[in-house]
Each structure stands twice: as structure tokens, then as C-alpha cells.
Amino acid sequence: MTSGLRKGLTSYGDDAFSLFLRKVFIKAMGYSDDALERPIVGITNTYSDYNPCHGNVPELIEGVLLAGGMPMVFPTISIHESFAYPTSMFLRNLMAMDTEEMMRAQPMDAVVVIGGCDKNLPAQVMAAVSADVPAIVLPTGPMVVGHHRGEVLGACTDCRRLWGQFRAGKIDEAEIEQIGGRLAPSVGTCMVMGTASTIACMIEAMGLSLPMSATAPAVHADRRRIAEATGRRAAEMAKRGGPKPSELVTPAAVRNGMIALQAIGGSTNGLIHLTAIAGRAGLSIDLDEFDRLGRDVPVLIDLKPSGAQYMEHFHHAGGMPALLRELQGFVDGEARTVSGVSLSEVFAQAEQVPGQTVIRSVDTPLSPQGAMAVLHGNLAPRGALIKQSAASPQLMRHTGRAVVFDSVEDMLARIDSPDLDVSAEDVLVLRNAGPKGAPGMPEAGYLPIPAKLARQGVKDMVRLSDARMSGTAFGTIVLHVTPEAAVGGPLAIVRTGDRIALDVDARRIELLVDEAEIARRMAEWKQRPAHRAPAQRGYAKLFEDCVLQADEGCDFNFLQRDGGADSDASPRLK
Numbered sequence: 231m232t233s234g235l236r237k238g239l240t241s242y243g244d245d246a247f248s249l250f251l252r253k254v255f256i257k258a259m260g261y262s263d264d265a266l267e268r269p270i271v272g273i274t275n276t277y278s279d280y281n282p283c284h285g286n287v288p289e290l291i292e293g294v295l296l297a298g299g300m301p302m303v304f305p306t307i308s309i310h311e312s313f314a315y316p317t318s319m320f321l322r323n324l325m326a327m328d329t330e331e332m333m334r335a336q337p338m339d340a341v342v343v344i345g346g347c348d349k350n351l352p353a354q355v356m357a358a359v360s361a362d363v364p365a366i367v368l369p370t371g372p373m374v375v376g377h378h379r380g381e382v383l384g385a386c387t388d389c390r391r392l393w394g395q396f397r398a399g400k401i402d403e404a405e406i407e408q409i410g411g412r413l414a415p416s417v418g419t420c421m422v423m424g425t426a427s428t429i430a431c432m433i434e435a436m437g438l439s440l441p442m443s444a445t446a447p448a449v450h451a452d453r454r455r456i457a458e459a460t461g462r463r464a465a466e467m468a469k470r471g472g473p474k475p476s477e478l479v480t481p482a483a484v485r486n487g488m489i490a491l492q493a494i495g496g497s498t499n500g501l502i503h504l505t506a507i508a509g510r511a512g513l514s515i516d517l518d519e520f521d522r523l524g525r526d527v528p529v530l531i532d533l534k535p536s537g538a539q540y541m542e543h544f545h546h547a548g549g550m551p552a553l554l555r556e557l558q559g560f561v562d563g564e565a566r567t568v569s570g571v572s573l574s575e576v577f578a579q580a581e582q583v584p585g586q587t588v589i590r591s592v593d594t595p596l597s598p599q600g601a602m603a604v605l606h607g608n609l610a611p612r613g614a615l616i617k618q619s620a621a622s623p624q625l626m627r628h629t630g631r632a633v634v635f636d637s638v639e640d641m642l643a644r645i646d647s648p649d650l651d652v653s654a655e656d657v658l659v660l661r662n663a664g665p666k667g668a669p670g671m672p673e674a675g676y677l678p679i680p681a682k683l684a685r686q687g688v689k690d691m692v693r694l695s696d697a698r699m700s701g702t703a704f705g706t707i708v709l710h711v712t713p714e715a716a717v718g719g720p721l722a723i724v725r726t727g728d729r730i731a732l733d734v735d736a737r738r739i740e741l742l743v744d745e746a747e748i749a750r751r752m753a754e755w756k757q758r759p760a761h762r763a764p765a766q767r768g769y770a771k772l773f774e775d776c777v778l779q780a781d782e783g784c785d786f787n788f789l790q791r792d793g794g795a796d797s798d799a800s801p802r803l804k
């Protein structure tokens with residue numbers, strides 16, 4: 231098998247010439263013949279001035295570079311949550327395609343993927359699984375916490391909480407400006423259990439990164455040392471030719487990822503990304519199994535938004551190895567990890583931190599059930615998700631009148647109108663905000679409490695949509711309703727005034743309209759929401775034509791290993 235510079239030669243019809251030419255050009259960078267004979271460790275450079283969550287990537291690359299082999303840094307797309315129009319999810323698959331193709335096109339015997347902000351690590355792991363190059367993940371790590379008037383706070387659970395207070399008139403403009411300078415006090419990813427932290431923790435539980443990789447703060451010396459260790463391990467993997475993602479992303483690893491997601495109080499986005507990663511390995515997620523795990527696996531991590539603390543506290547409490555030790559009755563400890571040992575050998579080395587309060591034991595959980603529950607019913611034939619660990623207990627069983635918004639634009643135009651006919655007992659419904667509808671399934675599922683109710687002190691209402699929600703958000707919010715309204719899911723025919731029943735214990739979400747009326751409305755429904763013309767060209771057209779539903783990870787149908795179930799009959803690239 232070829233390796234190093236001889237891998238994947240450019241096709242000129244003469245391999246010796248192709249290698250000669252490759253060496254001619256690369257020597258312009260000052261490499262010696264000795265360096266050019268070594269195995270190559272590719273390193274993704276996702277630094278971007280638009281991406282502060284990746285602000286430490288240059289230092290991490292330096293750490294990886296210390297480790298031997300022949301390191302080759304290459305750029306890929308970089309996506310930041312608040313600099314991605316219309317939404318970062320729209321670009322995740324583009325980044326996965328870019329990264330996969332550059333892994334294939336350029337010679338590398340192993341690759342270190344460095345990323346952090348929500349969509350980057352999923353995209354990079356999806357790419358690595360498809361390219362099946364020996365790969366090791368190096369998260370950029372969370373920010374350190376901020377402080378405001380004696381209170382510890384951070385991005386972005388507190389961004390939402392304090393913005394809610396500003397909307398309700400409890401904080402004035404000067405103070406919200408001041409807070410805005412304190413919520414993100416360093417580079418790195420959001421330091422609550424948002425999507426970035428969730429994915430980093432799941433990846434560590436799946437054995438795709440080194441121990442403690444998920445939690446070390448971005449600016450902490452531990453992060454630099456983990457970078458160096460990651461580079462050293464990548465050089466060994468380059469020499470040995472493995473392990474490859476196909477050896478690590480197994481059913482056991484995916485199940486361990488699901489268990490971690492439930493136990494950390496993770497982001498609902500974690501399930502979509504895990505589904506997409508598994509799909510690249512030809513594996514599917516059984517939503518019923520995920521729900522069963524949620525009934526058994528308690529939330530053990532006391533981090534916002536389900537709890538009270540932050541990622542740096544989790545790190546100092548022993549990080550993921552210490553959590554996995556608590557979860558040893560649930561996880562498969564035989565699963566292999568990229569470090570070369572089994573998961574149980576990893577957690578056997580976990581630090582015991584006396585007096586720590588972040589990682590609970592199974593006997594004293596933060597919440598006795600896992601973070602998420604899967605709902606079914608006539609509104610969500612293929613399922614919907616609720617993050618029960620961040621919901622209001624008194625709303626977990628609730629029946630209310632639907633107040634329907636036909637699109638994100640419609641919601642923005644009317645939600646704060648004094649004329650909006652709404653009360654705290656109503657169910658806010660947003661549709662046409664799914665993978666195809668918006669497009670890109672924006673994080674609009676966290677519908678704001680209508681201003682007039684917020685001013686009366688209403689903090690939570692049942693909300694329902696085919697959209698996603700930021701992992702940093704909280705509330706009684708039903709998400710990922712599948713199929714989405716834009717492809718004719720039942721959400722499309724709900725009308726303001728209908729009654730909707732949520733029962734999380736029974737795992738049900740129902741439209742209380744009789745079957746004949748539902749059938750009549752479904753027959754009347756016309757495809758394509760009136761608010762938006764379909765895309766005609768470019769990536770937007772590719773996205774709309776080929777994106778799968780939430781229960782299939784919102785990957786493109788032609789990128790999953792088996793092409794996806796694709797039950798809404800999207801066109802396929804041949």
C-alpha cells in the first residue's frame with residue numbers, strides 16, 4: 231500500500247513523473263528529502279477571522295506540529311454559528327464534502343481534525359468516516375466563564391436568559407451592552423452544554439479523541455498539551471495505518487455516543503449530528519432505542535442549561551473519563567478508542583476529585599431520566615424530540631390552543647405584536663422551518679415568549695416546530711417534528727385555534743382534531759410554502775433537492791453510505 235507523498239498521485243499518465251512533479255513543488259516550501267519520506271499527518275486548519283470559536287487553532291496546530299511525522303496543514307471551510315447565513319446547518323454538509331474531498335485529494339496517512347463551533351466537528355467526523363483516513367479529533371475547547379456584577383455567566387444560555395430579561399424590561403440598554411462584552415470572555419466554544427460541548431463530549435465517548443479533549447478550556451495549558459499528544463498519536467497512526475474511522479465508528483461506539491448525549495444533558499442537535507455520522511458508516515439510529523436509553527440513563531452533569539455550572543468546572547472535576555466511569559453500567563467498555571486502548575481502560579484512569587459537584591453519581595443524579603425524550607403521535611409520524619431536562623415540569627403534560635406561525639418570517643413579523651391573540655396556556659407552533667422548508671432547519675424552535683406575555687412574567691410556554699434549537703436554549707420545546715411541514719408533514723395543516731396535547735411521560739404529541747378533518751386538510755395541502763420560491767441553482771438547489779429529514783441526520787441522500795431511507799423521495803445524484 232502506498233503512503234506518504236506517493237499516495238493519491240495526480241493523474242498525468244506517468245506515476246513517476248507525477249511524484250517527481252509533486253516533489254518539485256513541495257520543495258519550494260523548504261522540505262528536505264528526509265521529511266518528504268515520512269508518513270504524512272494532515273491537519274485541518276479551520277482558523278477564520280469569522281470564527282472566534284476557532285481563535286486558538288493556530289496554537290493548536292503548533293502543538294500538533296511538535297509531534298513528528300510530516301505534518302501538512304490544509305485549509306477547509308470554517309463555520310461560526312452567528313456568521314452563517316441563513317443558518318450554519320445549511321453549510322454543514324458543504325463543509326463535510328469539502329473536508330472529505332480534500333482528505334481524499336491530498337496525500338495523508340492520518341489526519342488531525344481541529345474544530346469546535348457547533349457544525350464543524352460533525353462535518354469533520356462525517357468527512358473522516360467517508361474518506362476512512364485514520365483520523366483523530368482535536369476540539370478547540372470551551373471558553374472560560376465570564377463575570378457580571380458578582381454572577382458567573384457564559385455564552386450562550388445566559389445570552390438568552392439575559393436577553394429575555396431585557397425584552398421583559400428588567401435590564402436596561404446600558405446594562406445589556408455591558409453584559410454583551412462579558413458573555414464570551416475568551417476564544418473557544420460556548421462553555422455551557424451547548425451543541426459544541428455536546429459534540430465534543432460525544433466524540434470523546436465514541437473514542438474518536440484523546441481523554442479530556444472535550445473539556446479542557448480553549449486557553450488552558452492542558453489544551454496545548456492535548457494538542458501535542460494528539461499530534462503524537464496521529465504520527466503513530468500514520469505509521470501504522472490505523473485505526474481508521476471504520477474500525478472505531480461501530481454500533482457500540484454510536485450507542486456509547488447516545489448514552490453520553492443523554493447523561494450530559496446534551497443538545498438536541500447532538501442527535502441529528504450523531505445520526506449523520508452513523509449514516510456515513512452505514513449505521514442508523516433507532517429513535518426508540520434512544521428514547522429507551524433516556525428512560526434509564528440519568529442526567530449526571532450539572533451544567534447549564536440543564537444545571538448550573540460550566541465546562542471548565544466539568545474539566546476540573548475529571549472530565550469525560552470521570553463521567554464514563556459513573557456510566558460504566560450503561561456504556562460498552564470494550565469499545566476501542568483512537569488512543570489504542572479500550573474505553574474501560576480510559577475511564578479506569580479517570581481522576582477522583584474529592585468534593586467536586588459537577589459529575590453526579592447514578593444514585594444522586596441531576597435528573598433521574600436522560601436529557602431527551604422522543605415523541606410520537608399524529609403530529610409527528612416519524613418522531614419529534616423534547617429536551618426534557620431543560621423543560622418546565624408543570625408543562626410536561628399540557629393541552630392548549632395552537633397559535634400558528636407559517637414561517638420564521640411570519641413569526642418574526644407577529645410574535646411581538648400587541649394584537650397577537652395569545653395567552654400563556656397556548657401552544658406556539660412554527661412550521662416551514664425544517665431541513666427543506668427554511669431551508670437548513672434553523673435554530674428557530676426556541677420561539678421567543680411573545681413580548682406582551684414576557685412583560686407579564688411568563689417565562690415558558692409549550693412550543694412546537696420542525697426547526698432545531700440551540701443546545702444552549704431551554705424551555706418546553708418540541709423540536710424536529712418529522713416529516714416537516716414543507717414536505718407535507720401533518721404540521722402543515724394545523725390551524726390557529728386547534729387544540730394540541732403534549733404528554734412527555736406517554737411520549738405523545740397529538741393534534742386533537744378528528745381524523746376525517748385531518749384527512750380532508752391533508753388532501754387540500756399544496757406543496758411549497760407560499761412565502762419562498764424554490765432554489766433554482768447552486769448549492770441551495772443541491773441542498774433543497776437532496777437534504778434528508780431530521781431522523782436521517784439532515785445529510786444529503788447521496789452522501790450516506792447506503793443513500794438513506796429517503797422516504798420523501800428527494801431526487802438523487804447518480
Ligand code: FES
Nearest residue numbers: 283347419420426
Ligand atoms: Fe461557536 Fe457557540 S457560537 S460554539
